[in-house]
Amino acid sequence: MTVAVIRFGGSNCDRDAVRALEHLGVDAEIAWHEDGLPADPSGVVIPGGFSYGDYLRAGAMAARSPVMTEVREAAAEGTPVLGVCNGAQIGSESGLTPGAFTTNRSARFQCEQVHCRVERADTPFTAAFDEGDVVRLPIAHGEGRFEAEDDRYERLVAEDRVLFRYCDADGTVTDAANPNGSKGGVAGVLGERETVAVLMPHPERAALPDLHGGTDGRGLLRAFA
């Protein structure tokens, strides 16, 4: 049983994800998208990067590739699926998760450390935390502003599908702590099931010891352990 980390043309966090998972003792391998998913993966990671050069919209091309049909099927069967950064954009573009990630309020690429508040602790990705915990993770994106239609957003909140919100170091969700203008400060959301999640911050970049930025990302990746 292996976690499949999907590599598209332009993925660039695929090896980081494998390395971080292996550091936690989780068997993981890169799956080139044209080869499809390996048989019975124990989980799927859609990694960050710039698949297809962000042509049309970030994630739009990769979201329509055949492997994503397999990912949606695996997700529907309960296989844990995590989309990170460009993987989050691909996940929302493919309908795995609600909403959209679009141009940052600043219109700039932003690479910085952020704090996120755990909104739900009863998912595999947040089981290592308590609700209200603050995790510190890096972001690196130009199109990470979460958007959803007002009624869709209200439904999302009512269904308790917000997984993380950007917050200050004390866990307060404020506009100042919102790096990209995301609606409601949303940093990550759940799909139809709590085993499917996407987020813009990079847990795999906060998982190895001795790297700047801490190791809070391990908690998320333990979903695959």
Place this chain on the structure above:
Amino acid sequence: MTAYTAVVTVRLKRGVLDPEAERTQEALERLGFELGDLRSADRFEVDLDADSAEAAADRADEMAERLLANPTIHDYTVEVEEQ
């Protein structure tokens, strides 16, 4: 079959923030232009053969639904011309 060009225009829905358009407007203002507002849009010109203008529009509509637009943030229009 007739040759048509379908023009698909994809724009952000009213009320959705467009930071690139804002920066473009600021740049125009720095150049000395006076303007009230600026909106940007993506325009796709699709050449295709179809039995009728309506059939060409239907196909372009499906292209917009399935790829060219993201319904969460975009509205789109389709206009068809005979080539």
